[in-house]
Amino acid sequence: MRYFIELSYNGKAYHGWQNQPNAVSVQEVLEKALSTLLREPINIVGAGRTDAGVHAKQMFAHFDTNSGFSQENFMYKLNSFLPKDIAIHTIFEVPKEAHARFDALSRSYIYRISLTKNVFDYNYSYNFNLPLDIEAMNEACKVLLEYENFKCFSRSNTDVKTYNCDIMEAKWEENNNTLTFSITANRFLRNMVRAIAGTMIDVGLGKINIAQFHDIIKSKDRTKAGASVPGHALYLTNIEYPNHILKNK
Numbered sequence: 001m002r003y004f005i006e007l008s009y010n011g012k013a014y015h016g017w018q019n020q021p022n023a024v025s026v027q028e029v030l031e032k033a034l035s036t037l038l039r040e041p042i043n044i045v046g047a048g049r050t051d052a053g054v055h056a057k058q059m060f061a062h063f064d065t066n067s068g069f070s071q072e073n074f075m076y077k078l079n080s081f082l083p084k085d086i087a088i089h090t091i092f093e094v095p096k097e098a099h100a101r102f103d104a105l106s107r108s109y110i111y112r113i114s115l116t117k118n119v120f121d122y123n124y125s126y127n128f129n130l131p132l133d134i135e136a137m138n139e140a141c142k143v144l145l146e147y148e149n150f151k152c153f154s155r156s157n158t159d160v161k162t163y164n165c166d167i168m169e170a171k172w173e174e175n176n177n178t179l180t181f182s183i184t185a186n187r188f189l190r191n192m193v194r195a196i197a198g199t200m201i202d203v204g205l206g207k208i209n210i211a212q213f214h215d216i217i218k219s220k221d222r223t224k225a226g227a228s229v230p231g232h233a234l235y236l237t238n239i240e241y242p243n244h245i246l247k248n249k
Helices: 026-038 071-081 134-144 192-204 210-219
Strands: 002-009 044-046 055-064 086-094 106-114 167-175 178-185 234-240
Touching (some): 026 055, 106 192, 134 167, 134 192, 134 210, 192 210, 192 234
Parallel strands (some): 055 234
Antiparallel strands (some): 002 055, 167 178
């Protein structure tokens, strides 16, 4: 039987979602908890990867097991077993062919910038005190929708078959001294959102104009784009799936 898990996590203590040597990941902690409770080796597949320090308000993953269990009771046990920075919200059975990564229709992220020094929020937003031209940054958002290949915003030496992504929405909004970048796409490349946000900050500072922003994307060259912003202010916020997968949620 295949199950989907909906969870959230505070990424501060983790070196990203995916298992890797010599570093603690969210995937590793969750697999160990599931394996212990189900008394069998459990491997999970996430909807995507998040980098070190990045948070998820909504993440999905799937796993297979032959063990029967009460979903509500098992979710309670799993939450009790997991550390306080990982929370399970739902566990539900899905068709055997359902896939947390490949069946996702879209992913959404936000990046939070604090425009004033905030002693209570510095772990969860990027403090940036220089004035930014938000109108110009939103013009750059419109440019993103004109392109498909975003190699210029991808981490170098990434092993992917294509650098094409369908960006459906991108915008900057300011509210109560917090500037929030929201972006939705069918898929994202490694480091892509942080590189886009960093390059758009350069637009907001007047270091890059809109014509140059076009040129950066056309170049397909990571060295032409701006620096990546820190990961601690990035949040995976929403993942969409077809109704036939979520019907038992």
